[in-house]
Amino acid sequence: MTKQIKLAAHFPGVNNTTVWSDPRAGSQIDFASFEHFARTAERGKFDFLFLAEGLRLREHAGKILELDVVGRPNTETVLAALSAVTTRLGLAGTLSTTYNEPYEIARKVSTVDHLSGGRAAWNVVTSPDAWTGENFRRGGYLPREERYRRAEEFLTTVRELWDSWAPDAVTGDRERGIFVRDGGIGHFVHSGPQFDIEGEFTVPRSPQGQPIVIQAGDSDEGREFAAKSADVIFSRHGTLEDGQRFYTDVKRRLAKYGRAERELLIMPAATFVLGDTEAEAHEYAREIRYQQVRPATAIQFLEQVWRRDLADFDPDGPLPDFDPDPDAEPLTWGRVRHERDQVALAAKWRAIAEEKKLSIRELVIEVTARQQFVGTPRQVAETINDYVQSDAADGFVLVPHLTPTGLDPFVEGVVPHLQELGVFRADYTGTTLREHLGLG
Secondary structure (H helix, E strand, O other), rough: OOOOOEEEEOOOOOOOOOOOOOOOOOOOOOHHHHHHHHHHHHOOOOOOOOOOOOOOOOOOOOOHHHHHHHOOOHHHHHHHHHHOOOOOOOOEEEEEOOOOEEEEEEHHHHHHHHHHHHHHHHHOOOOOOHHHHHOOOOOOOHHHHHHHHHHHHHHHHHHHOOOOOOOOOOEEOOOOOEOOOOOOOOOOEEEEOOEEEEEEEEOEEEEEEEOEEEOOOOOOOHHHHHHHHHHHEEEEOHHHHHHHHHHHHHHHHHHHHOOOOOEOOOOOOOEEOOOOOHHHHHHHHHHHHHOOOOOOHHHHHHHHHHHOOOOOOOOOOOOOOOOOOOOOOOOEOOOOOOOOOHHHHHHHHHHHHHHOOOOHHHHHHHHOOEEEEEEEEHHHHHHHHHHHHHOOEEEEEEEOOOOOOHHHHHHHHHHHHHHHOOOOOOOOOOHHHHHHHHOO
């Protein structure tokens, strides 16, 4: 059976994919940028737009990273505003279970869902460090196991709040927001190890039943959490073989929770570069990677792993011949490293650099590249379809390198070819995000 491809667009804000120095790059904080990006995604009939959340400006060696100087606006506020300039596009935002409470998250996401007519999604994350917590009155740090325990009960509690208004418990004019109170409407009671709350939820039931829940964890705990509770999982596994292994692993976990494979969509992040010819596209891709990883950026990236000042090293020279110091204080804050054994990681990188004769900068380009779809629009469309039909993914979260116009070439060039292949919608057939994703 031919699968229909799911597509989402990640707003290219403050991250190492963005080429902010490009003359064509626009603001990463003006609403006009968000609006252009959202309208483009909707014109391309994408399932949803995704915004990350930054709770503190990232630092390296005691200085704010350049990309973060523009700031990080509140995700739900931006999504609420975008609900007024779009009509079908899903609106997904990241919100932390570590530095929020179930009632406020349930209320924020449900509000966006009502404002948008059923198009909201919540990306559930567990913020990992006390450094981020310094921005919050109670501050705090939770060990890994406790973060996931809190997140699991957090999501359960939020869903209880969302379900506290039964579909048939409301009388009145829903469109005008006039309701007649019935016994038990919005009332909730939750008592558990993490949360003990009771009250009344102020927002009626979601237009799509419940907002979509997204999860991005890659650890065993994260995969299990997604298999049990998520509708969509973001993945870092972008190559065909790696993607197939991840896809198989996560999908096989669903049965123990009484879920079918179609109930969880796997959508890796991916970049793309288009050209009139394949050679032109690859040359352009090379130029972009060198813009993204400047000499100073390459050294900074290496310092994240080595945890020491490497400013005297030549970015066009070889890797350090000494190992990282895993016991040293981190130099970089606000950027999560998924690898836990830095010495082993350094050895792996040395092997790659030696085999391919790579300098520090070339190595960083090699190891930081997301899955890139590079080629003509038709070639990219066919490659994306090959990945999805061979169960390496159910779709992709595309991350363009330019703000806010980077998505335009994909919508104008690749989407028509996907439509010709019969694997992507020609138009929206539903009104809610849950309908777009086929999640019922």
